[in-house]
Each structure stands twice: as C-alpha cells, then as structure tokens.
Amino acid sequence: MNHRMPITRRAALATFGVALAAPAIRPSFAQGAPIKVGVLHSLSGTMAISETALRDTVLMMVEAQNAKGGILGRRLEAVVVDPASNWPLFAEKARELLAVSRVDVTFGCWTSVSRKSVLPVFEELNGLLFYPVQYEGEEESRNIFYTGAAPNQQAIPAVEYLMSADGGSAKRIALLGTDYVYPRTTNRILRAFLISKGIPESDIMEEYTPFGHSDWQGIVSRVKRFAGEGKKTAIVSTINGDANVPFYRELGNQGIKAEDIPSVAFSVGEEELAGIDTRPLVGHLAAWNYFMSVDSPANTAFKTMWQAYIKNPRRVTNDPMEATLVGFQMWAQAVAQAGTTNVDAVRTAMYGQKVDAPCGYTLEMHRNHHLSKPVMIGEVQADGQFNIVWKTPGPIVAENWSPFIPENANRRRG
Amino acid sequence: MKNTLLAFLLLLAAALPARAQDAFVAALPGLAGNFNAQAEAVERLGALADPRAIPVLRALTDGRLLKRPDNTLVIREGTTTTDVLTGAATDAAGTEALRINNRVRVALRGALGRLQLVSPDPAERLAAAEAVFRTRSADNVPLLDAALARETVPRIRDRMAIALAASRLMASDPAAKLLGVEALGASASPEARAVLLEARAANPDILPQIEAAVAAIDRRLAVRRAAETFFQGLSLGSVLLLAALGLAVTFGVMGVINMAHGEFVMLGAYTTFIVQEACRGIPWLLPWSLPLSVPAAFLVAALCGAAMERGLIRHLYGRPLETLLMTFGVGMMIQQSVRLVFGAQNREVLSPPWMQGTLLLPFDIPVTQNRLWILAFSLVVLGLTVAAIRFTRFGLEMRAVTQKRAIASSMGIRTGRVDALTFAFGSGIAGIAGVALSQIDNVSPNLGTGYIIDSFLVVVFGGVGSLAGTLVGAFGLGLVNKILEPWAGAVLAKVFVLIAAMIFIQRRPRGLFAQKGRAAEA
Numbered sequence: 052m053n054h055r056m057p058i059t060r061r062a063a064l065a066t067f068g069v070a071l072a073a074p075a076i077r078p079s080f081a082q083g084a085p086i087k088v089g090v091l092h093s094l095s096g097t098m099a100i101s102e103t104a105l106r107d108t109v110l111m112m113v114e115a116q117n118a119k120g121g122i123l124g125r126r127l128e129a130v131v132v133d134p135a136s137n138w139p140l141f142a143e144k145a146r147e148l149l150a151v152s153r154v155d156v157t158f159g160c161w162t163s164v165s166r167k168s169v170l171p172v173f174e175e176l177n178g179l180l181f182y183p184v185q186y187e188g189e190e191e192s193r194n195i196f197y198t199g200a201a202p203n204q205q206a207i208p209a210v211e212y213l214m215s216a217d218g219g220s221a222k223r224i225a226l227l228g229t230d231y232v233y234p235r236t237t238n239r240i241l242r243a244f245l246i247s248k249g250i251p252e253s254d255i256m257e258e259y260t261p262f263g264h265s266d267w268q269g270i271v272s273r274v275k276r277f278a279g280e281g282k283k284t285a286i287v288s289t290i291n292g293d294a295n296v297p298f299y300r301e302l303g304n305q306g307i308k309a310e311d312i313p314s315v316a317f318s319v320g321e322e323e324l325a326g327i328d329t330r331p332l333v334g335h336l337a338a339w340n341y342f343m344s345v346d347s348p349a350n351t352a353f354k355t356m357w358q359a360y361i362k363n364p365r366r367v368t369n370d371p372m373e374a375t376l377v378g379f380q381m382w383a384q385a386v387a388q389a390g391t392t393n394v395d396a397v398r399t400a401m402y403g404q405k406v407d408a409p410c411g412y413t414l415e416m417h418r419n420h421h422l423s424k425p426v427m428i429g430e431v432q433a434d435g436q437f438n439i440v441w442k443t444p445g446p447i448v449a450e451n452w453s454p455f456i457p458e459n460a461n462r463r464r465g
Numbered sequence: 466m467k468n469t470l471l472a473f474l475l476l477l478a479a480a481l482p483a484r485a486q487d488a489f490v491a492a493l494p495g496l497a498g499n500f501n502a503q504a505e506a507v508e509r510l511g512a513l514a515d516p517r518a519i520p521v522l523r524a525l526t527d528g529r530l531l532k533r534p535d536n537t538l539v540i541r542e543g544t545t546t547t548d549v550l551t552g553a554a555t556d557a558a559g560t561e562a563l564r565i566n567n568r569v570r571v572a573l574r575g576a577l578g579r580l581q582l583v584s585p586d587p588a589e590r591l592a593a594a595e596a597v598f599r600t601r602s603a604d605n606v607p608l609l610d611a612a613l614a615r616e617t618v619p620r621i622r623d624r625m626a627i628a629l630a631a632s633r634l635m636a637s638d639p640a641a642k643l644l645g646v647e648a649l650g651a652s653a654s655p656e657a658r659a660v661l662l663e664a665r666a667a668n669p670d671i672l673p674q675i676e677a678a679v680a681a682i683d684r685r686l687a688v689r690r691a692a693e694t695f696f697q698g699l700s701l702g703s704v705l706l707l708a709a710l711g712l713a714v715t716f717g718v719m720g721v722i723n724m725a726h727g728e729f730v731m732l733g734a735y736t737t738f739i740v741q742e743a744c745r746g747i748p749w750l751l752p753w754s755l756p757l758s759v760p761a762a763f764l765v766a767a768l769c770g771a772a773m774e775r776g777l778i779r780h781l782y783g784r785p786l787e788t789l790l791m792t793f794g795v796g797m798m799i800q801q802s803v804r805l806v807f808g809a810q811n812r813e814v815l816s817p818p819w820m821q822g823t824l825l826l827p828f829d830i831p832v833t834q835n836r837l838w839i840l841a842f843s844l845v846v847l848g849l850t851v852a853a854i855r856f857t858r859f860g861l862e863m864r865a866v867t868q869k870r871a872i873a874s875s876m877g878i879r880t881g882r883v884d885a886l887t888f889a890f891g892s893g894i895a896g897i898a899g900v901a902l903s904q905i906d907n908v909s910p911n912l913g914t915g916y917i918i919d920s921f922l923v924v925v926f927g928g929v930g931s932l933a934g935t936l937v938g939a940f941g942l943g944l945v946n947k948i949l950e951p952w953a954g955a956v957l958a959k960v961f962v963l964i965a966a967m968i969f970i971q972r973r974p975r976g977l978f979a980q981k982g983r984a985a986e987a
Contacts, residue, residue, distance in 0.1 A: 095801060097911055099809035217500060217568055230956050260955040263915050265906040266704070268697045268836065269950045276690075279655045281662025293907045296811060300905070304833040306823055310571045311599070325810060331821075334567050430566060433528070440500075440566045 091159025096136025187236035209338035221285035234289035286314035309334025421449030511576025650678025702943025714891030725796035727913025733899020770892025928976030
C-alpha cells in the first residue's frame with residue numbers, strides 16, 4: 052500500500068500540470084542527489100540476445116558522462132531492471148522504475164509489443180522513454196522519443212533500392228516476417244507502396260512465422276518457386292531475433308545466391324550475424340541508418356569506447372546501439388540546456404537538439420519526437436560486416452504516420 | 466653489340482603480347498571505378514578470349530583485387546601480392562580492396578562463365594555452364610555450340626544443352642528460338658520453366674509453343690514437388706523424433722514429467738560448441754568435432770540427468786505436480802546459468818563441408834544435406850535406443866522395474882540404481898539431439914524451450930511408453946505439418962496440427978499405440 056501513494060500523487064500532479072512543484076515533494080531531487088537513469092531491457096528470454104548489448108551501451112554512456120563530471124554537477128546513477136522478454140512484465144517494471152526508483156529518464160524496449168505495453172505507464176506517470184529500435188510507426192507519444200527509424204527511413208528506401216537497376220530491378224517481392232505487430236504493419240505499408248509503384252497483387256507474396264521459427268525449408272522452397280515465374284524476385288525480410296540464423300542457413304543450403312534472389316533485412320545487424328557463417332550470405336542486404344563499417348570520426352570514437360568498455364576488441368556495434376547513444380547524448384544536452392531533469396522542461400529542450408552521430412551525419416530531434424536519419428543499404432561480407440553500397444545524400448525526416456496507410460489521410464502531419 | 470641485341474630481343478618480347486593485350490589493358494582501369502564502370506569493364510573482359518582475365522575476375526569476385534592510389538591493380542594471393550600487368554611481386558602498402566555490389570557480381574558470373582566454358586577442370590566447366598545459363602545471351606550461342614561439341618561428361622553436357630537452349634531463346638532468329646523452346650520443354654528443371662515464362666512477354670509469336678513447353682515441365686515437376694514436400698515432412702519429423710526420444714524414455718517409460726528436458730537438449734548443443742572450440746587447436750581434428758560431440762554430449766547430459774534424478778526427482782516419485790514444477794524451475798536455472806557463462810549471444814557451431822549444400826537424389830529431387838544427415842542420424846539413434854532397451858541387461862532391468870517395481874526389487878534388482886540409469890539414459894539421448902539441432906537451430910540458451918511442447922505432443926500423441934508410437938507420431942506430425950504449410954502458412958499449419966492432436970487425444974487418450982495389459986494399469 053505504502054508504495055502506491057506517490058503514484059496517485061504524481062498522476063494527479065501530471066494531470067493538473069503542476070509539474071514544477073514536483074521537486075518540492077520528491078526528496079530524491081535534493082541538491083547534489085544523483086540523476087537516475089532507468090534501463091528497461093530484457094536480460095533473459097528470447098530478446099536477451101539483442102537487448103543485452105543495449106543495456107551495456109547505456110551503462111557505458113552513464114560511466115562516460117560521470118567521468119566528465121555528470122550533468123548539472125550531479126552524478127548519474129543507472130537503475131537496471133530485467134523485464135525478461137515478457138511483455139506484461141515490461142509494464143510492471145516500467146511502473147517500478149517510475150514510481151519506486153523515481154528515475155528521471157528511461158532507456159529501453161526493443162520489440163514493438165513491449166513498447167506498446169509500457170506506453171500507458173509512461174503517459175500516466177509522465178515519464179520519459181527513449182526507444183532505440185526501428186519500428187512500424189503509427190505512434191507519437193509525448194512521453195517517448197523514438198531514436199530508431201520510421202518506415203520511410205528504412206523499409207521504403209530499401210524496397211526502392213531493390214527495384215532500382217543497382218539493386219537488381221526486382222519485379223516480384225516476397226515479404227517474409229515474424230508474426231507480430233512490427234512486420235505486419237511494415238508489410239501493410241510496403242504492400243500499399245508496391246501497388247502504388249505498379250506491382251500487381253499477384254507479384255507479392257506474404258508469409259509469417261512464429262517467434263523463433265527454425266524450420267524454414269518449406270518457406271524457402273516456396274520462395275524459390277515464387278521466384279521461378281519468370282520475373283526477377285527479391286526477398287524483404289522483417290524476420291526478428293533468433294529465427295534469422297536458421298533462415299539464412301537454409302537460404303545458403305538451398306543455394307539461393309544474392310545474385311539470383313537478393314534479400315534485404317530490417318532486423319539483421321552485425322550482432323545477429325555474429326552467430327553464423329556468413330560466407331554463403333555474401334551479397335544479401337540489410338537496411339539500417341548506421342553500420343559499424345561507417346567511416347566517420349564519431350564512429351571511430353564510438354567503436355573504440357565500446358570495445359574498451361566491454362573489454363573485447365572483437366565486439367561489434369550496431370544500429371540500435373548507435374540510436375541508444377544518440378538518444379543519450381541528446382538527453383544529456385537537453386538536461387544541461389533546461390537546467391533541470393523535469394520531464395516537461397527536458398521534453399521542450401529536446402526539440403531541435405543536434406548530435407554529431409557515428410553514422411557520419413548531424414542528426415536532429417524533430418517536434419514529432421523522431422530523429423532525422425540517413426538511410427544506408429549494406430551488403431553482407433564474408434567477415435560478418437556490411438559493405439555500404441547505397442545511402443541517401445543526407446538525413447531524411449521521419450514520417451511516423453505513413454501516407455501509405457489510408458486511415459492516416461486525415462491526420463495532421465507534424 | 467651484345468647489349469643492343471639483348472635490348473632488341475627484350476623489346477620484341479614485350480611488344481608481342483602487348484599488342485594482343487591492348488583490349489585487356491584498356492579494360493582494367495574500369496575495375497577500379499564505380500559500380501557502373503566495374504560492371505562495364507567486367508563485361509568487356511568477359512567478351513575477350515584472353516585467359517589473363519580469369520585470375521583478375523576471380524580475384525575481384527573473392528575481394529582479393531586491390532587498387533593502388535593511382536588506380537593500378539594488384540592481386541592478393543595468400544600473403545603475397547602481385548601486379549596485374551607485370552605479374553611481378555609487389556608491396557601491398559597503400560592498397561585498398563575493391564568492393565563490388567550484386568550487379569557487378571552478376572556481370573562477373575557471366576564473364577567468368579564465358580571464359581571458363583573450355584576450362585580443363587570439369588567442376589569449373591559445370592559452374593561455367595550454370596553461369597552462362599543465367600546470363601542468357603544470344604552472343605554465347607557459338608561459344609556453347611563449340612563447348613558442347615567437345616564436352617564428354619554427361620552431367621555437364623546436360624547443363625550446357627539447357628544453357629544453349631536458353632541462349633537460343635534470346636536470339637533473333639525464330640527457328641533458333643523454337644529449337645530453344647523445344648529443348649527447354651524437354652527438361653524437368655524449374656529454372657528452365659522460369660526462363661520460358663520470362664520469354665513469354667518478348668515472344669508473342671511463339672506463345673503457344675512456350676505454353677506447351679511450360680505445361681510439359683509442370684507435369685514432370687508435380688511429382689518432384691510432392692517428393693520434396695514429403696522429404697521436408699520427414700525432415701521435420703526426424704527433428705521431432707530426436708527431440709522427443711529422450712522424453713519417450715524419461716516420461717514414457719518412467720512417467721517423470723521432466724520440464725527441463727529441453728535444457729538437456731540445449732546442454733548437448735553447447736557441448737558441441739565446446740568440443741568444436743577444443744578442436745580448434747588441432748586442425749586435423751576440426752572436421753571430426755561433430756562426430757566427437759555425440760558421445761561427449763551424451764555424457765554431459767546423462768551426468769546432469771543422473772545428478773538431477775538422484776538429487777531431486779527421486780524424492781518426488783508419485784507426485785507428478787511437484788515434479789513438474791521442480792523440473793521447470795531446474796530448467797530455468799540451467800538456462801540462466803548457461804546464459805551467465807556463455808552470454809546471451811548465439812554461439813556459432815560450424816557445419817562440416819559434407820553437411821552443406823543441396824544433394825540431388827534420382828529424378829532431380831533436391832534435398833539439403835544437413836537435413837538428410839539428421840534424418841539418417843535420428844533413425845540410428847532410434848535404433849540404438851530400441852536395441853538398448855530390448856537386448857541389454859540394463860534394458861531388461863529397466864522394463865522390469867517399470868512393470869512391477871516390487872517384484873523386480875525382490876528379484877534382486879537395485880531399483881534406485883536402475884531409476885538413475887534410466888533417467889540418465891533418457892537425458893543423454895536429449896543431449897545427442899542437441900548435437901543434431903546445433904546444425905539447424907541457434908545454439909542459444911533458449912534452444913530447448915522451443916522443443917519441449919513439441920516433444921510432449923509427440924510422446925502423448927504416439928502413445929506414452931511406446932517407442933514405435935514416438936516414431937510414427939513424430940513423422941506423422943512432421944508430414945501433416947509440411948503438407949498443410951503451403952495451404953495455411955506456417956503459423957496456421959501449426960495451429961491446425963495442435964487442434965487435430967487435441968481432438969485425437971480426446972478420442973484416444975492413450976495415443977496411437979496404446980499400452981495394453983498390466984503395464985498400462987501401472
């Protein structure tokens with residue numbers, strides 16, 4: 052019962068907009084007390100493979116910031132919780148972070164399901180969440196800053212590339228994905244996009260598999276058959292997590308070469324490739340806003356810092372890690388500018404923040420809570436890294452409400 | 466006088482090949498340009514019949530072609546680097562590897578194919594025939610004609626004939642086109658079918674002939690597709706069989722509901738990884754690390770199983786609910802320990818070369834090698850399990866204890882020891898399954914969780930206590946799943962299989978092969 056009191060009090064305060072009064076009734080905000088940074092990433096369960104590296108990135112940034120003297124003369128303190136790849140548990144842990152640990156900011160979530168699960172908690176308690184993964188869009192919470200890509204910053208340019216001469220002039224597209232909200236929504240947008248480009252319904256194949264699917268023989272041979280109809284075919288993969296490894300292994304074993312049926316993936320990065328022999332995959336593509344192979348001073352600094360922190364000179368960096376880093380830097384700048392960690396003040400200070408990101412561009416946070424980002428297409432190389440074969444000339448602004456979803460037609464664009 | 470003569474001879478020697486190489490030399494700088502320039506240069510090199518282009522194009526394919534700051538090219542071969550033009554060994558300092566994209570890769574394949582059609586190496590000729598088939602250019606017709614006339618290996622002849630037919634289809638001469646359509650229609654290859662379908666738009670005049678050829682191929686392919694689906698079903702069944710076999714012993718024979726079964730499978734997969742890493746130090750042993758892992762994984766999982774049985778399970782015999790919860794907890798502990806020791810990342814278990822790629826069975830039925838090996842392996846493991854239960858002293862004691870513990874005990878069998886051994890045996894089989902699964906699934910701490918439900922399903926569906934039931938159950942479920950998949954999709958197919966199994970178990974609670982007689986009452 053005890054711990055529930057502050058919740059109602061905070062909720063009421065948020066509702067009446069008396070946020071400035073908050074420091075007075077929160078003793079943790081006394082002068083010199085540490086600034087608390089929540090980390091809400093799965094450290095066990097299916098998503099641990101991807102999310103553990105993000106926890107380490109936040110911890111690394113906290114340590115680095117403290118070495119620079121913290122923010123506003125206050126030390127940062129990380130509060131790590133483990134939502135264990137369990138979507139309802141994400142909401143409980145988010146509540147614990149906000150109401151019990153009283154964190155000032157949270158970095159967390161990977162899957163869209165987990166973000167959807169914590170969103171009401173962050174809105175109710177007026178928390179601040181930085182979400183670092185590319186996602187399907189269709190969302191814009193005032194309590195979340197999205198530092199990953201929206202569909203127009205990843206999926207659509209990638210498909211445009213496949214249809215270009217350099218990408219192999221694909222005329223038939225197989226959309227393969229894991230069965231949950233991100234692939235379903237992304238493929239809905241892509242289907243509308245392809246149809247707008249004059250590709251008939253019959254030339255689009257769409258298949259979903261459960262999380263952690265490992266028996267890809269049937270689907271891969273169906274893709275082969277789909278490709279054998281006399282038109283150049285490409286695969287667009289929104290397959291998430293572990294299932295990618297057996298999928299690529301099956302592509303290799305069935306002899307599908309990138310020259311014949313190229314595939315572009317939206318959830319496969321350096322970290323995921325670390326578990327497989329990439330030689331048969333050379334030439335398959337991934338679309339991201341950052342690759343470890345980007346040549347920029349900020350990226351060199353990032354890689355050096357990461358490998359020193361993790362004490363492993365072979366550990367890789369990836370796109371969501373970069374998005375976490377950019378989000379953290381922007382938040383630190385916004386807090387310094389606002390002179391307080393108060394959520395409403397930081398939110399206002401966030402708009403227009405700029406960071407020289409490891410992707411080689413200066414990224415800006417827009418009022419739609421999304422970053423402008425460059426899009427890059429990389430080819431898998433034999434050493435598990437990506438060779439960047441195409442990129443946009445500069446960062447592009449996020450369209451989190453996709454124009455390819457009819458329901459968005461009447462929505463105000465921000 | 467002597468010097469002048471030498472100089473003259475040198476000049477002559479240099480001038481002779483230089484004239485022949487003019488086009489070759491002229492095409493080279495393009496390789497150091499952007500992707501468009503690269504593709505164009507590769508095509509020019511492919512059109513020349515200059516054998517010096519082969520090592521250059523191969524080096525570009527493998528990423529071994531380097532450029533100097535002045536755009537001249539160098540080939541890296543192991544630790545040495547040689548200049549492309551002079552062939553002299555040079556210094557690799559300041560060079561940068563040339564990168565290519567898929568478009569350049571397609572051009573490279575075509576060019577190398579043209580150049581290697583007359584290679585002395587049969588494997589290269591086969592690859593060349595394949596490459597030229599994919600390029601499909603009328604320019605290749607004379608080349609292929611000549612190569613086909615000289616070819617003696619039947620398999621390569623077949624591929625070349627298809628490639629020739631496909632290239633003829635691109636020609637402008639209608640008679641050649643018809644010849645091509647006819648030859649393609651006589652094959653049973655999905656690729657030939659794709660070529661014919663692609664040609665429909667450009668050749669409305671011979672559309673009926675093309676449609677007839679496609680129909681002919683379709684008839685031949687229908688049988689093969691059925692065979693392919695059948696094999697995929699068997700393959701899924703073999704994976705289910707391997708995963709369920711250990712459970713058929715611990716749950717089927719002993720009646721212990723072991724929720725940590727999947728974790729024993731996972732331990733087997735990690736043992737494979739450890740054996741592989743241990744073999745890295747001894748290069749000649751590395752290809753054998755997978756066979757070596759089989760006994761190692763059996764031992765590791767069996768020891769863990771024995772420890773669990775002696776330490777925990779034996780105190781809970783006759784209390785299935787407590788056993789279920791306890792083993793579930795132990796499973797979570799094993800999973801998290803592995804995650805702490807090895808990290809959450811997947812571990813890479815290499816596939817030996819004999820388990821990669823696709824094998825063509827008679828009638829050109831393609832089967833992936835790793836799946837074929839796992840199918841064979843699962844049957845061997847099943848055979849050994851049956852043999853161990855039927856024909857060994859341990860098996861006899863095990864059956865005696867499960868049928869009537871008190872009588873067996875009064876006959877002098879140490880039932881406690883038999884319990885421990887049986888549980889260890891079942892867990893060991895789960896470990897062996899882990900070795901096989903490391904080849905097709907992720908070696909991650911979650912490996913086992915994906916198989917536990919399927920394993921119980923197979924054992925219950927097949928009939929608790931019956932190994933024959935487990936066999937039929939595994940292959941039956943695998944086949945039904947794969948037959949349904951093309952109609953319903955992977956998610957729904959699985960749902961249908963589960964519903965069907967539920968209805969079946971409602972009707973026949975004891976499964977396909979129900980135990981009869983006194984043993985069933987125990």
